[in-house]
Amino acid sequence: MKFVEEQTLSARNPAYADTTKRSRVRYIVLSMLLAATILNYVDRSALGIVAPGLSKGLALDKMQMGELFAAFGLAYSIGLVPGGILTDILGSRVAYALSLLGWSFATLTQGLATGYHMLLGSRLAIGALEAPAFPSNARAVTLWFPARERGFATSVYVMGQYIGTPLFTGLLLWISAAYGWRMVFYVTGGVGILFSLLWYRVYRDPHQHASVNTAELQYINDGSTAARKPREKFDWRMALKLLSYRQILAICIGKFCNNTLLVFFTTWFMTYLIEARHMSMIKVGIFQALPFIGATAGILLAGSLSDFFIRRGVSISTARKTPLIIGTLLGASIVLVNFVESNEAVIAILTIAFFAQGVGSMSWAAVSEIAPRQYVGLTSSITSLAANIAGVTTPLMIGYITHHTGNFYWALNLMGAICLLGALSYSVLLGKLSRIEL
Incomplete structure (x- = not known):
C-alpha cells in the first residue's frame, strides 16, 4: 500500500x-x-577589534575613528547598485571571486598604513569591493534553494555576520598583542585571497554544476523541469522603477533601522566595553562573544521557524514578515543599558538586543520572495544600499555624540528610537509579500 502511495505521489x-x-x-x-x-x-570589523590600540598608535581621536568606520559604509553603499548589476551580468561565480580577491587585498593594505589618510583609502576600497557580496549571496540562494528552504538558507549565510566575531576576536586580539595590530590585517587579508581562488574553482550555478543530478534540479525548481529564461538586457531605469514598489521601499526603511544595531556591534562595541564600561581585556575577550552568539541564535531561529510555518500552511507573507516586526521592535531594548550598572546586566541586555537584530535580519529572505527573478541582484543591492546607509550614519553619529558628550548615553537612545521606526515600517508600510512581476 505504501509503495502504491509513493508511486502516486511521484507521478x-x-x-x-x-x-x-x-x-x-x-x-x-x-x-x-x-x-x-x-x-x-x-x-570589515577587524578595524573595530584593534581600534583601541590602533587609535593610540596612530594618534587618532573619536571623530577620526568614526570617519574611518563610516568610510567603509559610504563606499559600500555607493557600490551596492553597481555591485548588484555586476552580479546579474557576471553571475555569482565571477562576481564573488573578484569581490573576494579585491577586498582581501584592500584589507591587507590597512596593515601598511602610517596615518589617517592611508587608512581612509583602504577603508574606502574595502567598502567598494565588498559591494557585490550580498547580492551574490541572494542570487545564489534564489537559484540553489526552493522557496520552502530559502528562509533557512538565508539565515545560514546571514549567520556569518555574527559568528565570525566571537570565533575569531580572541585570536585576532592575541595576534595584535603578540605581533602588533598590523599583523591582524595581513592575516585576515591573506586568508581571503586564498578563499577567492577556492570559490572560483568550486562554485557553479545549478544548471552548470557537474555534480547536481536531475532530481535535485527538479527539487530546487519545486518540481519544474522548465529551462531557465535567458537573461534580459539590463535597463538602468529598473532601479528607479523597483523603488516605486511599496514592498521594496518598506524593506529599505526597515533594513536601515535594523542594520543600525549591527553597525554598532561591528564598529564601536569594543570601544564601548573598554572605555564606557571600563572592562579589562580579559573580560572583553569573554563578554564580547555573548551578544554575537545571541544574534546567531536569533537569525537561525527566525529562519527555521519561518520555513516551518510555511511548510505548515502559513502564508509566505506572514511567515517572512513576523520575524522582521518582532526583531526590530525588540531591538529597541538596547536603551536599557543606560539604566544598569553591572557588567553582567549590560551584556545580558546587549545580547537580547543583538538577538533581536538577528531575528530582524530575515529581511534577506523577504527580498528573495519579492524580487523579480531577472533582477534578484539589483533588488538585493537596492535594499542592501538602504541598510548600509546605516554603515555611514551610525559610526558618524556615535563618533560625534561621544566626542562632544564624552559618553554613549544619547547615542544608545537614538539607536533605540531608530529600531522603533523600523518596526513601524515592517508592520504598517510593507503590506503583503508577493513576487513582483515586470
Missing part, C-alpha cells in the same frame, strides 16, 4: 520522485556562502 509531483537519490550539492554551496560571509565581516 503527481516530480519534486517528490527519487528523493533518496537526490544530490545535496546545494548544501556545499551554502557552506561556501557562510564561509565567504564570515570572511566578509571579519575583514
